[in-house]
Amino acid sequence: MAMTKVFFSDLKSGRCSSVVEARLLRFWEAKNVKRGGELMKKTQQTKPPTIPVVKLFPSGEFPEGEIQQYKDDNLWRTTSEEKRDLERLEKLIYNSVRQAAEVHRQVRKYVRSIVKTGILMTDICETLEDTVRKLISENGLKAGIAFPTGCSVNWVAAHWTPNSGDNTVLQYDDVMKVDFGTHIDALSHIGVMAEVDRILRPQETFIVSDDMEKIGEIEKMVESLKWNVRMTRSRYGGGVISVQKSWWRPTEVETITSAIASERELV
DSSP: OOOOOOOHHHHHHTOOOSOOOOOOOOGGGGGGBOTTSOBOOOOOOOSSOOSOHHHHOTTSOOOOOOOOOOOGGGTHHHHOHHHHHHHHHHHHHHHHHHHHHHHHHHHHHHHHHHOOTTOBHHHHHHHHHHHHHHHHTOBTTTEEESSOOEEEETTOOSOOOOOTTOOOBOOTTOOEEEEOOEEESOOOHHHHHHHHHHHOOTTOEEEEEEEHHHHHHHHHHHHHTTOEEEEEEEETTEEEEEEEOOSOOOOHHHHHHHHHHHHHHHO
């Protein structure tokens, strides 16, 4: 059946003979309508995917996905007044989570279509991560890849990824587990530093490259941990900081004082 272009002005004046189902556009959807009432054509994703997801949803509202209701022993999470209040607080970040989830969905759909016997594991990871960067509009700690891609094969349970120059290929009978993450506004500096502290051993070094404002925030945090700042450089508005973890750990009194200070900041 051929598609006929219909204008809202025709519907209003009664000049349209077609039976049309139209829904009212909310205020934020007005940007999807041209002058004269003609609907703008919805942007379609390319193949391979290259268009940032945010451009596919100009309204700024991203798909909810499947919602599962609590039941049985977990029903109290729905009826509890405290849990409902906590839920309302979390709603502010739901749209960011849905944007990251939509990127994840589109990327894994594409990668499934290209993975074949004989493909290099490095090609799988690099293609996947490059696609994530494009679709999520990578922007430092605000948006990007949540963690290194894992593509563990057979008896390797998890957390393996090929290094540069690795010539491992996917064989016909291999069982591969792909693990990758996307994030929008999910990696705060405090969260990143907590993870770095967990992974890094004393005397080991890590390097961060970002704009100078964020570098300054990281420098303050590592100095509070009494880590050794080895190098800080500024160039063209960006910066690099090299930090060596020390053996220092807070005493019980310092930990309690810090916790009280953090609680007061939240009030």
